[in-house]
Amino acid sequence: MLRRCVCVRTSSCRQIPYISVGLYMYIYSSIIHRTHPPLPPTRYIYLRPTEKRNHTGMKAYKTIDDESDVRLFRPELNMKRLKNSMDRLAMPGTDFVPEELIRCIGELVRVDQDWIPSGEGYSLYLRPTVIATHPYLGVSPPDDLLLYVITSPVGPYYASGFDPVRLTADTPYVRAWPGGSGNSKVGGNYAPTMKPGRDAAAKGYSQILWVFGEKEEVTEVGAMNVFFLLENTKNGRRELVTPPLDRGDILPGVTRQSILELCREWGEFDVVERWITMPEIRDAAEEGRLVEAFGAGTAAIVTPISGIQYRGSDIEIPATGDLTKRLFSDLMGIQYGRVEGPEGWSVRI
Numbered sequence: 001m002l003r004r005c006v007c008v009r010t011s012s013c014r015q016i017p018y019i020s021v022g023l024y025m026y027i028y029s030s031i032i033h034r035t036h037p038p039l040p041p042t043r044y045i046y047l048r049p050t051e052k053r054n055h056t057g058m059k060a061y062k063t064i065d066d067e068s069d070v071r072l073f074r075p076e077l078n079m080k081r082l083k084n085s086m087d088r089l090a091m092p093g094t095d096f097v098p099e100e101l102i103r104c105i106g107e108l109v110r111v112d113q114d115w116i117p118s119g120e121g122y123s124l125y126l127r128p129t130v131i132a133t134h135p136y137l138g139v140s141p142p143d144d145l146l147l148y149v150i151t152s153p154v155g156p157y158y159a160s161g162f163d164p165v166r167l168t169a170d171t172p173y174v175r176a177w178p179g180g181s182g183n184s185k186v187g188g189n190y191a192p193t194m195k196p197g198r199d200a201a202a203k204g205y206s207q208i209l210w211v212f213g214e215k216e217e218v219t220e221v222g223a224m225n226v227f228f229l230l231e232n233t234k235n236g237r238r239e240l241v242t243p244p245l246d247r248g249d250i251l252p253g254v255t256r257q258s259i260l261e262l263c264r265e266w267g268e269f270d271v272v273e274r275w276i277t278m279p280e281i282r283d284a285a286e287e288g289r290l291v292e293a294f295g296a297g298t299a300a301i302v303t304p305i306s307g308i309q310y311r312g313s314d315i316e317i318p319a320t321g322d323l324t325k326r327l328f329s330d331l332m333g334i335q336y337g338r339v340e341g342p343e344g345w346s347v348r349i
Helices: 075-088 098-111 191-202 254-266 278-286 322-335
Strands: 019-023 044-047 058-062 070-073 123-132 145-154 165-168 207-212 217-221 225-231 238-242 270-273 290-297 301-310 313-316 346-348
Touching (some): 070 322, 075 098, 254 270, 278 301, 290 322
Parallel strands (some): 238 270
Antiparallel strands (some): 058 070, 058 123, 070 346, 301 313
């Protein structure tokens, strides 16, 4: 249960107070690196609130017609994901009331409302974060936690337009596995992907298409969920395919769920949650059955995919597809009040 709801107005230069955690030994800096640091007495260290922890990402939007009308997009799903992530880490406090935290976040957004940029593509990024603060050394579930929310104005994800990305599936690394923490929003899912992502960028690819197992089942793209629109060989119908959540290695994205619900409501093609393999994607592309593909997440909404490197060759994918464009327009329209979405998706604060 939340014990306090405190909203603090930050200064105009956006200096955020540091948080005191842990014990100080030695800090590596890219600016100053001492090879023989002095050994200071034990004391507390001070970390920025933006250090990577258990978190969930969401946004506050000003509607296009009325800038005083500020909304959140499906915040109850973010609260559910935060609860699940805390539970996966054996953190206490998972019995908090989601509506109470949403109300607190709403108060914070009202305090920082002047920092919300105007226009489609602009928003106030919100990051509810939970860290363990117990003062004990040892491997055990924490007794004390700190929950705080970071706010930051952000602009369009695509600075130069709705550009498709090229991916590589040729990596020796694995993002997540069954029984791991791939379905939780924790730092351990992201830190190990930094090196593979950097290696992919050095080869000219924007992201990694993560695969798992001997069958080379597709899981995610970068830090996003992934979708493929293709023609089914058995019935000739088009189907939108995304990996399922039942194995525990796929993050249950808010945008992912919204896309599934919208497309099922349209009823224009089959919407399927099943495992899709790299050989199936390659064969569909070679046979002209792969219509389009895209990633989906809070930051970009959807990201068109134009190619995938697989076993040394590039699979070419038509981009940007009509479905990708439609989902981008409709979801953004709901978020900014331009389109009336399903009940409860756009929450006024």
